[in-house]
Amino acid sequence: MLLTDVSFRKTIIYMPYYHIQGGHALHGNIRASGNKNSALPCLAASLLSEDPVTLHNVPDIEDVQVMIRIIRSLGIETKQIHANTYQIHAAHVSEYTVAPELARSIRASILFAPPLLIRKQKAVLHAPGGDVIGIRRLDTHFLALQSLGVHVNVGPPFEFTADVLTGTDIFLDEASVTATENAIMLAVLSKGNTIIENAACEPHVQDLCHMLCSMGADIKGIGSNMLYITGVTALHGTDFSMGTDFMEVGSFIGLAVTTHSELRIHNVQPTHLKMIRHMFAKLGVYWDYEDDILCVSAQQKLKSMLDLAGNISKIDDAPWPGFPPDLISIATVIATQTEGTVLIHEKMFESRMFFVDKLISMGAHIVLCDPHRAVVSGPASLSGTELSSPDVRAGMALLIAALCAQGESRIHNIYQIDRGYEHIHTRLKTIGAHIELVT
DSSP states (O other): OOTTOHHHHHHHTTSOEEEEEESOOOEEEEEOOBOHHHHHHHHHHGGGOSSEEEEESOOOSHHHHHHHHHHHHTTOEEEEEETTEEEEEOSOOOOOBOOHHHHTTOGGGGGGHHHHHHHHSEEEEOOOOOOOSSOOOOHHHHHHHHHTTOEEEOSSSEEEEOSOOBOOEEEOSSOOHHHHHHHHHHHTTSBSEEEEESOOOOHHHHHHHHHHHHTTOEEEOTTSSEEEEEOOSOOOOEEEEOOBOHHHHHHHHHHHHHTTOEEEEESOOGGGGHHHHHHHHTTTOOOEEETTEEEEOSOOOOBOOOOTTSOOEEEEOOSTTSOOGGGHHHHHHHHHTSBEEEEEEOOSOTTGGGGHHHHHHTTOEEEEEETTEEEEEEOOOOBOOEEEOOSHHHHHHHHHHHHHSBEEEEEEOTHHHHTTSTTHHHHHHTTTOOEEEEO
16 A cells, blocks of 8 residues: 555554664664564463463563463463563463454464363364464364364354363374464373374474473473374473574574674574574675674675575575574565575465565565565665555564665554564664654
8 A cells, every 4th residue: 555545644643653764883782582482372371280380581572462461361360570571370261262352463362272172171262363474274273183182163263172182193284383382282181192293393382392391291302393292181380481582683683784783682592593594694694602692793795695506595484494484574684785686485475575565665676576586686775765564574674674774764553563572662772773663
């Protein structure tokens, strides 16, 4: 929709937006937050026990607040001990239905199906919301739950019921992160043994497994695509800390190199960045480590590397341990500032690349070949403009582009950015970003 459209201007004029003055180098220290994609399943899994569960390093973001509202709407006692620590005490669960407006506001609402089945033998949920980045199937979720003995009525709304849950062999038809998490939560309290093949094995799936093991679950094969689970009769409480959000770390690296900034990113887990380092190196990006601090130099020679056959660089995503699809948007912005030509291939979601029209409006040299592929030639001199965030990761990519660009930009629909990045404008100001929240 064009910014000249009257209805659009009426919609955004009263909404908060970011006002950015680009073209300034940043410097200093910034701390990476807890992993958003760990926090959401771990919050849902806290309902599996009647004992108190304390979760640390939970990012203070909008998606977490929605999950907390869902938990409280189910009649469960929830206490925020401080900014990044919550205690959930699900001694009693009074409801088995997630309110439609809450379910539709977040993709992770589907994660409440297993704990509600365990605690109430029934769960009612409307179709989950989340980023509009293409078709996001639920078939894998339903097939996995049905394998364990769940009866599914696709509705709408979705109704799940179960009398007896029995372990079994499950082969997921795709390595879906959330479907894997749903299968794990149900399997740990099912009778007998479960094997989950083609399981997603991202760090956030590992976090969920480690949390459940700390509650008394028996899960083997953590970190691989084959999980062996022996069901237990009950789980107890725990005190668990989330890992670092490596998507945020990747975003900050992109911010540093595109703005020619020297940044020190704290609370980093280097083992989570191996493929990110490999792919970013194709664009000339490098960094060093000092324990859990990642140091990005301002002296980056951004230049795309040809492969051994002389072909142009390709940045493509894949399930873990491949390059994360959530960083494709960030890599695209880096490519606009890189000497040479790069092919960006988003394999997993067919609408994620549509944000590039906004980069083109800023002066980027991009040809969108089809819904999955874009060719980027650089470096391009970007100019500030009026923007709107389409989803969490593209929103952060546009924020990075605006800070890299010359002149002023305004970014609307910043709710999408705040869903995944904790107090981002405040944190960026501490490292010298010229960004203001206008309400």
